Amino acid sequence: MTDAALAPPPPVSGEVAVQITGMNKWYGQFHVLRDIDLTVTKGERIVICGPSGSGKSTLIRCINRLEEHQSGQIVVDGTELTSNLKNVDKVRSEVGMVFQHFNLFPHLTVLENCTLAPIWVRKVPKREAEETAMHFLHKVRIPEQAHKYPGQLSGGQQQRVAIARSLCMRPKIMLFDEPTSALDPEMIKEVLDTMIELARDGMTMLCVTHEMGFAQAVANRVIFMDQGQIVEQNTPREFFNNPRSERSKLFLSQILGH
Amino acid sequence: MSEIHAETVAFARDTMMPPAPPPRRETGAVRWMRENLFSGPLNIILTILAAWLLWLALRDLLPWAWRGIWQAGSASECRAIRDQLYGEGVPAACWAVVRARWRQLLFGFYPADGLWRPLLALGLFLVAVLPVLFSGAPRRLLWLSAAAPFVIVWLLWGGSLWGPVAAALGFVVGWAIWAAVARRGNAGLALLLGLGAALAWWFLLARPVAAGLASVAPLALVPVESRAFGGFTLSLVIGLAGICLSLPLGVLLALARRSELFFISKVAVAYIEVIRGVPLIVWLLVAQVVLNYFLPRGTNFDILLRVIIMVTLFSSAYIAEVIRGGLAALPSGQYEAADALGLGYWQATRLIVLPQALKISIPGIVNSFIGLFKDTTLVSIISLFDPMRISSTIRATTEWGGIYWELYVFVALVFFAFCFAMSRYSIWLERRLERSHR
Numbered sequence: 218m219t220d221a222a223l224a225p226p227p228p229v230s231g232e233v234a235v236q237i238t239g240m241n242k243w244y245g246q247f248h249v250l251r252d253i254d255l256t257v258t259k260g261e262r263i264v265i266c267g268p269s270g271s272g273k274s275t276l277i278r279c280i281n282r283l284e285e286h287q288s289g290q291i292v293v294d295g296t297e298l299t300s301n302l303k304n305v306d307k308v309r310s311e312v313g314m315v316f317q318h319f320n321l322f323p324h325l326t327v328l329e330n331c332t333l334a335p336i337w338v339r340k341v342p343k344r345e346a347e348e349t350a351m352h353f354l355h356k357v358r359i360p361e362q363a364h365k366y367p368g369q370l371s372g373g374q375q376q377r378v379a380i381a382r383s384l385c386m387r388p389k390i391m392l393f394d395e396p397t398s399a400l401d402p403e404m405i406k407e408v409l410d411t412m413i414e415l416a417r418d419g420m421t422m423l424c425v426t427h428e429m430g431f432a433q434a435v436a437n438r439v440i441f442m443d444q445g446q447i448v449e450q451n452t453p454r455e456f457f458n459n460p461r462s463e464r465s466k467l468f469l470s471q472i473l474g475h
Numbered sequence: 476m477s478e479i480h481a482e483t484v485a486f487a488r489d490t491m492m493p494p495a496p497p498p499r500r501e502t503g504a505v506r507w508m509r510e511n512l513f514s515g516p517l518n519i520i521l522t523i524l525a526a527w528l529l530w531l532a533l534r535d536l537l538p539w540a541w542r543g544i545w546q547a548g549s550a551s552e553c554r555a556i557r558d559q560l561y562g563e564g565v566p567a568a569c570w571a572v573v574r575a576r577w578r579q580l581l582f583g584f585y586p587a588d589g590l591w592r593p594l595l596a597l598g599l600f601l602v603a604v605l606p607v608l609f610s611g612a613p614r615r616l617l618w619l620s621a622a623a624p625f626v627i628v629w630l631l632w633g634g635s636l637w638g639p640v641a642a643a644l645g646f647v648v649g650w651a652i653w654a655a656v657a658r659r660g661n662a663g664l665a666l667l668l669g670l671g672a673a674l675a676w677w678f679l680l681a682r683p684v685a686a687g688l689a690s691v692a693p694l695a696l697v698p699v700e701s702r703a704f705g706g707f708t709l710s711l712v713i714g715l716a717g718i719c720l721s722l723p724l725g726v727l728l729a730l731a732r733r734s735e736l737f738f739i740s741k742v743a744v745a746y747i748e749v750i751r752g753v754p755l756i757v758w759l760l761v762a763q764v765v766l767n768y769f770l771p772r773g774t775n776f777d778i779l780l781r782v783i784i785m786v787t788l789f790s791s792a793y794i795a796e797v798i799r800g801g802l803a804a805l806p807s808g809q810y811e812a813a814d815a816l817g818l819g820y821w822q823a824t825r826l827i828v829l830p831q832a833l834k835i836s837i838p839g840i841v842n843s844f845i846g847l848f849k850d851t852t853l854v855s856i857i858s859l860f861d862p863m864r865i866s867s868t869i870r871a872t873t874e875w876g877g878i879y880w881e882l883y884v885f886v887a888l889v890f891f892a893f894c895f896a897m898s899r900y901s902i903w904l905e906r907r908l909e910r911s912h913r
Binding site: 281283306309310312313314316318319320321322323324333334337338382383386 | 806808809811812814815816817818819822826827830831834908
């Protein structure tokens, strides 16, 4: 794939980052997530895939409570997500999220996008926040765009800014919700490279994506979901070469079959 | 199929074309007219029709205005001069009425030796809004903006300087207590204590403090009754106060209407629907008559203050609906990104949501403001002397009986100047904020 992918990702520690037990969620009458059990250890890189409507986005959006679950338990880095707003704020400041449509703030420059949350949530002095922001903009390789507005950047650049914006909060866990689905083919690689580098640095990552090359390069676990349930979990090699469930086989044949 | 394939010729470019400059466009008035006015039969017909209508409208108006007589003591004198100059019955404006009565049209019955006060107040207002309207203005002016409302009230209504100062101190006291408690970390308690302290100051301490200061340093202007306000001074006092107060209130109402808290959103909906559903004239009559029934006997609740409150409440309902449109136009991704970064509700609202929603709402907000400003003429219904009522009063005098158009034209032009300025500012602001599309 890429040079970055050649170095093996660091080994996984034993500590628990996210613990989900018996979690259920409904949209009205519709049972979107059914009895989800999932343990993510620190440094793990998990790719979640599955057909559309299978609940994979909803699952990771529950981890920073953009969606509320109705039963079961979600513990993120030792903090349980309940209706207690303090816990929610604590989790959100430690979990970064990258969206399909970037969701940059169009009225702020790239640099301001990156310094906003550190300044207002972490109360970091402005100078220091700007230094951190420039550090991460270097890391995603667009420091020269710092004073432009998001609307002046290409999709791939915007997504890399979004990644830098999340990293500026120094998150312990990163969630990626189809980060390359809205990008032109030419720009997918630059975003994936950034994510692969992040994985090599040992970040705990949960990615909803259909980029199977990415999954094989960095993931140490692939989770396949269908109809709101976890249907199969395995190492990427096993999952792609030797899927066990019929649903996974069908899904793989559909996305890899042409 | 095979035949189609046979016809396609394989092609590969080996050198890329460099960008070329666009073709030069011809310029010039003749060229412009040909392109814009006479580009085709329909356009030619429309141009001729428009020119004809324009001529119809202006052929009487312009000579009438141009012949205008500026020096005369009364309408009959005007007519005599006209007959002498242009012959009997020739239409000619009698601008002398504006010249003779401009003071009433602009200041109503404000004391003649104090006209500098409303003028200075207007000047102070314009300087004070500079840092709000133009981001390039020096930030230090914001201190002036904070002090301006109190100074303006003092300038306009006169009396002791220490009354407005004591009122302003209430805000300072409330803010100081809020800040001191908020630093300890309890935001709700801080708000409550700050509000309580400010109210306690206003009701218990403000009066004695003002009186005490007045006895030490009696700085005072001649008091002016609200009833003396009239003409454009009245329109501007009501209009500008209404504009400045209804925007923040409208923002809060719009946020309340979209709130997830059932009670808050329903109260906002009820308020907006009731206020919007009843004509402004009715609300003004309510302000004049009904409010007195609810107030303790003998309270002298200033009529102008009542009108300003009513106009503000009325306009804020419209502003709230305009801003609600802006809020609804914001993609949900913006809220999600703010949430995901850990921003709280008020932080997200102030830093992410409102800057974008207000930008979208600028045309609607300015539209409401222009409407509000012109609606100030409705206060004539509760016997305040707005420019239109002043005009009627002037026409009712023996000197200027029979004069119509001159006064109306003057009033219309002044209103137009203010409204056009607001409109231009909003267009400029929109263009400056146009960032997402460069």
